[in-house]
Amino acid sequence: MTVAEPELENSPLLELLGGFIVELREAGLPVSLTENLDAMEAVTHIPLEDRESFKYALGATLVKNHTHWKAFEVVFEVYFSMRGEEYIIGSEAEGDLSGEDQEGDESALPGQGQPQGGGGGMQSLTPEQLAEMLFKALLNGDMAMLSALARQAVLRFAGMEPGRPVGGTYYLYRTLRNLDLDGVLEKLMEETKSQTSQPMSQFEERLERDEFLDRIEKLKTEVEAEIRRRLVADRGVEAMARTLRKPLPEDVDFMHASREEMSELRKAIYPLTRKLAVRLARKRRHGRKGPLDFRRTIRHSLSYGGVPAEPKFRFPRPAKPEIMVVADISGSVASFARFTLHLVYAISNQFSKVRSFVFIDGLDEVTRFFEGVEDIGEAVHRVNTEADVVWVDGHSDYGHAFDVFWEKFGRDLNPKTTVLILGDARNNYHASQAWIIQEMKKKARKVYWLNPEPRAYWDTGDSIVGEYTTHTDGCYEVRNLRQLESFVEKLV
């Protein structure tokens, strides 16, 4: 099915695609003009009824980085959700329901007989029947039933009202709370156990559980999609896209990452370190040429009869820096410290030596956790749980921590050492002991401060980062993976 060019030019599809691409760019995806044109051409080759193919056609032409796929998917759902055949919401019925179901109470909704979407006929069910159907659908993995039930659940429990300025997560929470999926999971497990004749081993049980978890996850996705569809219908595409816009993984703020974003970040860090290591290793090898190697030049000149025709150069051997990481791991900045430690150790072959220290109000060397360990994630976890960092009350005290550091390890600083201090410098109004930083700078090669707070917050409240950083060689705002990556690259 091919759409002729002139037809496309003033079709609503073109307009829609334009808006779609603008939104992708707003969300931070780099979409170039050629890619834009490619997408326009690609969709002319795809039958528009085939939503999946349409999505992949756009994805293949517009998204060239897998970590951006999720962001793309959200924007796609918002822009094109109303074109799917499953998008049939009887609007008058919705109006009725939102009036009745404001508190999301579980009372049955009698008399709502007209069939709607795929959830036709479910209106008359009691909540118990609905729960029973859900249970059965999950047990048998009946996907069509599940999506119908998801739609019905949103209709009943989310209590969505037109024009109400709350986000989709609020409705999601309300719906899921009413479905009590944790309880359902336990019941499912019991049911399966009673069905099999002999008792299940732990192993089998675990596999079963994973299977059900997977199905429940699918149900949640359905619910989420349904809520999104309804919100789009209510508020319009542009507004919805704006509310749903989320930062790309590399732009997620360490300090304010949700649990979900955290796990995304953790997944993102491994490929990142690998890329960084490869890039750095290449940079070292392909650096500019070193100084003239007099001996080898003369040696080679012999083959030209003593004329130094081909000058030889030494290979550059940039010294590998020695790194000391001193990290605040108190609550607010813990995740930031975790990521930095992870990254530094993952590329530790770029440094001649890495030592790490963590503190809250006391300070402890944690280098030992990383020695001979394959799994850096595990080591970082041990640092968080086993390091002895509390001195008095477990509130950040940079002054005391630096005191301890200077006393115990100050003599280990030498002109090869680069010191990285990680923290927000929120000192709870303790003494700053900034002179130590000054002394450190005298002994070490460089002292850098990495601050996970936005620059605008520095030196507000109990933050005394300015006092420290007058003595350092530089203070960097490192709020997300992108900034962390660029700093580490600069460091090596």
Next chain:
Amino acid sequence: MENHFEDVTGVRASLSDVNYLADDGIAGIVYLADRLGKPILVEGPAGTGKTQLAKSVAEMIDARLIRLQCYEGLDESKALYEWNYKKQLLRIQTEGASDWNEIEDDIFSEEFLLTRPLLEAIRAEDRVVLLIDEVDRVEVETEALLLEILSDYQVSIPELGTVEANQVPLVFLTSNATRELSEALKRRCLYLYIDYPDLEREREIVLSKVPEIDENLADQVARIVRSIRQLDLKKSPSVSETLDWARTLVLLGISKVDADTATETVNILLKYRTDIEKAIKEFADSPDGLSDEEE
């Protein structure tokens, strides 16, 4: 330009005829690449069938597969073309007396050109599929070599002029994402990310590639692998490792995997000691306590 495929479902069906089980995304993008005449950049974890896709497509449309394996230090003379110096020298020596201009024209003619994969793909008379494997291994600068061929399907040789393609070949580039590819390269390609397959597709793959396996075992294999992939591992098991494992189980005559067999054979799925330990711990948290047989 002739098109190879009718529609997306057709692609999918013919791919499964050559034993490659594509999902809608893969089939759709292959179809689109054919229609738009654009190369496909395939990314994804190792062992998910990126290279196999190119091979299968070649088999499907009955074309010759020309493969360029990339590595660090790959250059023009290995990727595009090279002058056959020895033959040129011979030519000069045999006709030492003739006019120099004539010789010069002669030795820079196609007769003395050694074609390397990229040029070969362009000049081929028969149907070809060009596979540029592990493109992330070459340096960023070398990528530039590919740009001309990927966007215009031509190669410029200073002494000869521009060689244009007789036909637009299907081009696949694969990458393991060890580094970010340049924007210029990405812009010229359709992007396809092949992830680990979902449960159903993995089971199908196992069934089609290991025909001796019975359905229950295949199902179990796929489920266990999915559970293992959910662990936080250094390297998750790939599809090829799943297949190896399935074959092993068949060879051992096992019809039902329990915790013991899983523990004993998990080293086929996982290749890092820490990963293996983690998986075993995960299998064996039952009270009767399985010992670490792997150690």
